Amino acid sequence: xxxxxxxxxxxxxxxxxxxxLRAQRGPVPWNAVLRGVLAGGPLLVAAVLLGRESLGVMAAxxxxxxxxxxxxxxxxxxxxxxxxPALAGATGLVVGTYAGDGLGAVALTLLLTALGFVAGxxxxxxxxxxxxxxxxxxxxAIGAGMPLPEPGWQRAxxxxxxxxxxxxxRLALPTPGARNSDFRFDGERTAVAGVYDAxxxxxxxxxxxxxxxxxxxxxxALDQAQDALAGPRLRRYASSAAERRLRAQYAAALPLxxxxxxxxxxxxxxxxxxxxxxxxxxxxxxxxxxxGPLPAPARTVPGLRALDDALLHAAETFDRxxxxxxxxxxxxxxxxxxxxxxxxxxxxxxxxxxxxxxxTVTGTGxxxxxxxxxxxxxxxxxxxxxxxxVHWYWLPATAVFLVKPDLGPLVSRVLNRAAGTVLGxxxxxxxxxxxxxxxxxxxxxxxxxxxxxxxxxxFAAQTAVVTVLVLALVMVGGEPEAxxxxxxxxxxxxxxxxVVGHLPAPGQRGGTVRARLTTAADAAHAYLTHVLSxxxxxxARWALRREAYRTLAEARAAIDRSAAELPTLAxxxxxxxxxAATLERLVDTTTACAVHLDDTGRLTARHTERLATLxxxxxxxxxxxxxxxxxxxxxPVGDARRPAVRPRRTVxx
Numbered sequence: 001x002x003x004x005x006x007x008x009x010x011x012x013x014x015x016x017x018x019x020x021l022r023a024q025r026g027p028v029p030w031n032a033v034l035r036g037v038l039a040g041g042p043l044l045v046a047a048v049l050l051g052r053e054s055l056g057v058m059a060a061x062x063x064x065x066x067x068x069x070x071x072x073x074x075x076x077x078x079x080x081x082x083x084x085p086a087l088a089g090a091t092g093l094v095v096g097t098y099a100g101d102g103l104g105a106v107a108l109t110l111l112l113t114a115l116g117f118v119a120g121x122x123x124x125x126x127x128x129x130x131x132x133x134x135x136x137x138x139x140x141a142i143g144a145g146m147p148l149p150e151p152g153w154q155r156a157x158x159x160x161x162x163x164x165x166x167x168x169x170r171l172a173l174p175t176p177g178a179r180n181s182d183f184r185f186d187g188e189r190t191a192v193a194g195v196y197d198a199x200x201x202x203x204x205x206x207x208x209x210x211x212x213x214x215x216x217x218x219x220x221a222l223d224q225a226q227d228a229l230a231g232p233r234l235r236r237y238a239s240s241a242a243e244r245r246l247r248a249q250y251a252a253a254l255p256l257x258x259x260x261x262x263x264x265x266x267x268x269x270x271x272x273x274x275x276x277x278x279x280x281x282x283x284x285x286x287x288x289x290x291x292g293p294l295p296a297p298a299r300t301v302p303g304l305r306a307l308d309d310a311l312l313h314a315a316e317t318f319d320r321x322x323x324x325x326x327x328x329x330x331x332x333x334x335x336x337x338x339x340x341x342x343x344x345x346x347x348x349x350x351x352x353x354x355x356x357x358x359x360t361v362t363g364t365g366x367x368x369x370x371x372x373x374x375x376x377x378x379x380x381x382x383x384x385x386x387x388x389x390v391h392w393y394w395l396p397a398t399a400v401f402l403v404k405p406d407l408g409p410l411v412s413r414v415l416n417r418a419a420g421t422v423l424g425x426x427x428x429x430x431x432x433x434x435x436x437x438x439x440x441x442x443x444x445x446x447x448x449x450x451x452x453x454x455x456x457x458x459f460a461a462q463t464a465v466v467t468v469l470v471l472a473l474v475m476v477g478g479e480p481e482a483x484x485x486x487x488x489x490x491x492x493x494x495x496x497x498x499v500v501g502h503l504p505a506p507g508q509r510g511g512t513v514r515a516r517l518t519t520a521a522d523a524a525h526a527y528l529t530h531v532l533s534x535x536x537x538x539x540a541r542w543a544l545r546r547e548a549y550r551t552l553a554e555a556r557a558a559i560d561r562s563a564a565e566l567p568t569l570a571x572x573x574x575x576x577x578x579x580a581a582t583l584e585r586l587v588d589t590t591t592a593c594a595v596h597l598d599d600t601g602r603l604t605a606r607h608t609e610r611l612a613t614l615x616x617x618x619x620x621x622x623x624x625x626x627x628x629x630x631x632x633x634x635x636p637v638g639d640a641r642r643p644a645v646r647p648r649r650t651v652x653x
Contacts, residue, residue, distance in 0.1 A: 035067070198217050203263065249317060262306065276295045280294060372500070424465065513555070
């Protein structure tokens with residue numbers, strides 16, 4: 001049977017072109033589509049009726065950016081995903097408006113270049129910071145290059161109002177087709193259920209070729225659940241019974257994930273009934289009911305005994321809405337104590353600290369990121385002003401979307417941005433010729449807002465929809481129809497970013513990838529050190545394991561993006577995928593060691609030899625790439641290289 005076209009493309013096309021054609025798959029997010037209809041359109045209608053079209057444009061722009069950042073997940077997490085970038089966008093509007101009114105072209109260009117460096121460096125901190133940096137720069141360009149009668153503070157206020165309106169919709173509207181009456185925690189419930197489904201899928205794949213992919217899918221599911229449950233809150237601890245139950249169910253999934261990973265490392269195929277328990281738990285999470293009796297696996301090896309203990313603990317947690325009596329903090333079982341601490345006191349052992357974030361911003365990854373963004377943003381702003389265009393915001397705003405390296409490979413984004421802008425401008429030109437004004441344009445804004453959640457699956461489609469929406473908005477605000485001019489400016493921005501993106505940069509190229517790998521190696525070092533130290537704090541171990549796998553996933557994503565660049569850029573990170581693969585095997589082996597130590601108190605020759613081999617391989621690969629430091633070489637496992645070694649460990653059984 002011939003393979004589907006998306007599966008064939010990576011084998012017949014170069015990586016940079018295959019990435020440009022790749023699209024995400026999944027069901028239509030109807031709840032996000034509904035929010036898109038109700039976001040920008042009604043705000044623009046109200047502004048038109050009041051005769052304040054320009055303020056309506058600002059509010060609709062805020063709602064549009066909020067819709068782009070409106071990702072699947074919990075409602076509380078959406079407040080951070082949407083709210084923090086919106087605050088940055090409002091700041092950019094204020095800075096851009098007053099700087100555009102009070103500074104000359106040269107001083108304004110220098111200010112925007114400096115702002116680009118800061119925003120680019122801060123973007124290295126993570127997705128929320130990256131979204132904030134993007135909105136800061138785009139809004140600054142709009143504030144300086146889009147003439148409107150209102151002062152900067154009014155623009156910022158209505159921009160925030162538009163984003164706040166979508167946050168209200170995100171919090172208030174129930175999820176269509178929800179299977180639980182308490183829709184407040186639909187996102188958390190779906191994410192936690194996804195963890196149990198991923199555990200079951202990994203157990204099904206043990207011993208097969210898909211085991212590594214299923215383990216990576218389990219990591220992604222745990223990351224999503226962790227983010228969903230760790231959203232911003234007014235109180236330090238969970239205040240409702242439903243939330244406490246979900247946190248306990250998430251904590252109960254951690255030992256299941258640990259046991260499944262250890263079984264996958266062992267590589268012995270399992271009976272089909274082994275995965276039935278986690279699947280029943282996933283159904284119970286979604287419905288809110290008890291899980292009932294769970295099939296017990298045969299307790300023949302340490303991994304299966306750990307899985308059986310974890311299933312028993314999960315069953316008691318589900319049936320009682322929290323940890324069972326023998327697992328409460330006062331009990332003697334380390335599994336119960338660890339789950340209790342994780343559920344009650346937090347999901348992250350080590351929250352981000354100011355000093356660590358500062359190192360990220362000022363490190364090699366942050367400096368390289370900031371340099372690229374600043375240069376592209378500053379050059380495009382200078383060129384736009386030199387063209388003597390009154391509405392010159394489009395060129396630097398387009399450059400910002402193109403140059404952000406965490407959003408995708410440069411060449412892929414350039415190709416998709418150019419194609420999407422051309423398509424969107426042509427579509428808008430056709431509608432603008434026949435639609436009545438402003439009624440037809442308002443309808444076009446509402447329809448485009450509804451399409452954004454679907455179009456985010458491919459950057460070209462998202463660009464086309466956003467182009468139609470923005471052109472409709474600015475025409476409502478009084479700007480003349482300029483589809484053809486926007487096509488030319490987009491192509492010019494693509495050329496600027498391509499040239500600047502391939503210029504020699506100060507320092508070593510690939511800094512973002514190398515920084516991610518160094519962080520992942522440090523996390524793997526901390527996890528292995530804890531396991532071999534003999535500590536019996538399960539909550540700390542699970543948190544360190546989560547941090548190790550999360551940082552590895554982030555490093556792997558950065559490596560994949562870099563590999564999809566043109567060869568002139570991709571060559572700077574050659575070999576980093578080998579380091580990531582070694583780290584993944586090391587963390588998997590560490591998890592298998594932890595499970596085995598829990599069961600027997602000692603490691604086998606297979607465990608110690610595997611650790612020694614992986615540590616040697618890791619040191620060699622890091623030295624070949626010239627990565628800073630080699631933390632794995634300093635691990636306290638010198639004796640672990642001898643199969644007879646048995647780390648000291650006290651096990652409460």
